[in-house]
Amino acid sequence: EAGVTQFPSHSVIEKGQTVTLRCDPISGHDNLYWYRRVMGKEIKFLLHFVKESKQDESGMPNNRFLAERTGGTYSTLKVQPAELEDSGVYFCASSRDSNQPQHFGDGTRLSIL
Template structure:
């Protein structure tokens, strides 16, 4: 079974440009999460989709970031316009529908390393 995939693996752009990151979750996983790790800091939650709906976007840094998950399958995270502080590794994770009282493991993708010059 294929795991979570992310594209591209690495992106180098200039300040002010636009970048779109893509995440393909494990097939059948309703939950999709975006996280970000900036240099020297911990992995931080950005947002959570349940199918195509945004369940929690409290971690999104500002309105330069836009996440979509049309059709409830793959998701994109667009940064427009990119700033220097947006550099970091963007991880996507997916999990199955939550069972009552249970925990469904989040499976992580390999991440996209974004460098803004």
């Protein structure tokens, strides 16, 4: 089966611009998670979808970040406007149910100049 797919793999934008990251979970996985690693630190949780509903968004850093999962399939994470501290690697993960292991994509490396 195909794994979690993230697009783009790399994105370089200027401060103040908008960027949208996309994640396609493994087919049949209702649970979708966003994480990020910034400044070489640990991977940190951002939010969790169950189908199209936001189950937990306690890790979202501020209102410049907007995540959507319309139709309960793929998800997008929009950063608007981007700030320098948003640079890092954004990972998406999915699981069949919330008690199953989370499987990760290869991430989107975001650089804000």
